[in-house]
Amino acid sequence: MSVLRTIAIITAVAGVLSFNMSAGFTAQTASGADTAKPLSSAEIYRIYGNNSWMWKDGAGYFAVSKRQFKAWSGRGSNASVGSGIWFITDPGKLCFRATWHERGGTVPATTCFSHRGSNGVIYQRREPGGDWYVFKNAPVRKGNEITKFRRGDYVSRRVDQMMPNMASN
Numbered sequence: 001m002s003v004l005r006t007i008a009i010i011t012a013v014a015g016v017l018s019f020n021m022s023a024g025f026t027a028q029t030a031s032g033a034d035t036a037k038p039l040s041s042a043e044i045y046r047i048y049g050n051n052s053w054m055w056k057d058g059a060g061y062f063a064v065s066k067r068q069f070k071a072w073s074g075r076g077s078n079a080s081v082g083s084g085i086w087f088i089t090d091p092g093k094l095c096f097r098a099t100w101h102e103r104g105g106t107v108p109a110t111t112c113f114s115h116r117g118s119n120g121v122i123y124q125r126r127e128p129g130g131d132w133y134v135f136k137n138a139p140v141r142k143g144n145e146i147t148k149f150r151r152g153d154y155v156s157r158r159v160d161q162m163m164p165n166m167a168s169n
């Protein structure tokens with residue numbers, strides 16, 4: 001296992017997070033994001049604070065206490081865990097800085113997402129330069145990324161179980 005493999009895992013996790021474009025995604029959606037206003041820090045805090053973001057094969061938890069961030073991704077030889085902090089920057093940006101551990105090494109990474117809203121619709125994109133997509137429709141629709149958030153910590157127990165198998169260097 002190598003640091004390059006870890007970077008590939010992180011890139012894959014970030015791709016999962018940022019790629020939620022459905023078949024209905026159109027240029028109209030992107031133009032809606034272009035005219036929408038960045039979310040306030042308070043709005044972003046309400047979305048992420050003390051919530052777990054459930055991914056296809058993993059999850060990330062955004063603890064309010066000390067703004068701790070924990071995550072896990074993958075299984076078996078593809079497993080990785082991350083721990084660090086999350087923070088909000090204006091206008092409308094959430095970031096998490098974590099050290100990702102796998103069997104064979106560690107690598108630090110910072111991942112950021114921008115958020116904009118208009119008429120109850122929230123758009124999100126991975127920074128820098130990802131494509132805007134609908135994070136939350138008004139009203140919320142099945143499959144919206146926001147429906148993958150759960151109140152509480154659904155991550156720490158799994159991270160604690162996985163960490164002994166990861167490199168600590």
